[in-house]
Amino acid sequence: xxxxxxxxxxxxxxxxxxxxxxxxxxxxxxxxxxxxxxxxxxxxxxxxxxxxxxxxxxxxxxxxxxxxxxxxxxxxxxxxxxxxxxxxxxxxxxxxxxxxxxxxxxxxxxxxxxxxxx
Amino acid sequence: xxxxxxxxxxxxxxxxxxxxxxxxxxxxxxxxxxxxxxxxxxxxxxxxxxxxxxxxxxxxxxxxxxxxxxxxxxxxxxxxxxxxxxxxxxxxxxxxxxxxxxxxxxxxxxxxxxx
Numbered sequence: 341x342x343x344x345x346x347x348x349x350x351x352x353x354x355x356x357x358x359x360x361x362x363x364x365x366x367x368x369x370x371x372x373x374x375x376x377x378x379x380x381x382x383x384x385x386x387x388x389x390x391x392x393x394x395x396x397x398x399x400x401x402x403x404x405x406x407x408x409x410x411x412x413x414x415x416x417x418x419x420x421x422x423x424x425x426x427x428x429x430x431x432x433x434x435x436x437x438x439x440x441x442x443x444x445x446x447x448x449x450x451x452x453x454x455x456x457x458x
Numbered sequence: 459x460x461x462x463x464x465x466x467x468x469x470x471x472x473x474x475x476x477x478x479x480x481x482x483x484x485x486x487x488x489x490x491x492x493x494x495x496x497x498x499x500x501x502x503x504x505x506x507x508x509x510x511x512x513x514x515x516x517x518x519x520x521x522x523x524x525x526x527x528x529x530x531x532x533x534x535x536x537x538x539x540x541x542x543x544x545x546x547x548x549x550x551x552x553x554x555x556x557x558x559x560x561x562x563x564x565x566x567x568x569x570x571x572x573x
Binding site: 344373382383384385388396431433446447448449450451452 | 492494499500501502503504507547560561562563564565566
């Protein structure tokens with residue numbers, strides 16, 4: 341089975357440019373999560389969707405960040421305009437259900453996009 | 459305010475010995491805990507989990523222990539193998555509240571198993 345697929349794997353761009361990260365979740369998974377990993381803050385949740393609907397975007401750092409899920413098999417995370425402090429590894433994950441004690445269905449992660457803003 | 463803490467950034471053990479990775483949490487509402495393993499240039503992969511109604515869960519060489527009164531959990535790997543060398547993340551979730559449910563991760567512990 342194909343896992344969570346993210347693209348691109350690496351992105352290097354200049355400050356001020358628009359950046360779009362893409363994610364294809366595992367087929368049949370109803371939940372999709374976007375995370376950011378930095379040395380300072382570790383792995384933090386940015387936003388998650390249930391059945392293509394954003395449920396919690398409280399982790400989105402600023403209005404420069406936006407995420408969409410137009411259908412069950414595709415999601416994007418966009419940064420516009422990008423800044424050097426946005427440099428991080430961005431992970432997408434999906435799961436059958438949310439991570440509750442009663443589900444025992446873990447989140448499956450993609451391999452991430454390493455973003456560098458110069 | 460870090461709700462899940464892994465106070466040891468790194469750990470080094472000899473092959474065949476036991477590896478013990480520790481995790482502390484502050485939110486008493488957490489009721490489900492997971493460990494993920496991450497290799498370089500890859501995403502985290504699920505390893506083992508435990509519900510708050512249990513104090514131990516075992517899967518092969520991996521055992522997770524939960525001490526709710528101390529708000530502490532640990533992952534034991536016995537025996538440790540060089541292929542276990544990776545970064546290990548502890549994560550926790552609280553029950554469904556207000557339409558939001560999510561995992562909170564620690565910053566990870568890098569385990570090195572020496573041959």
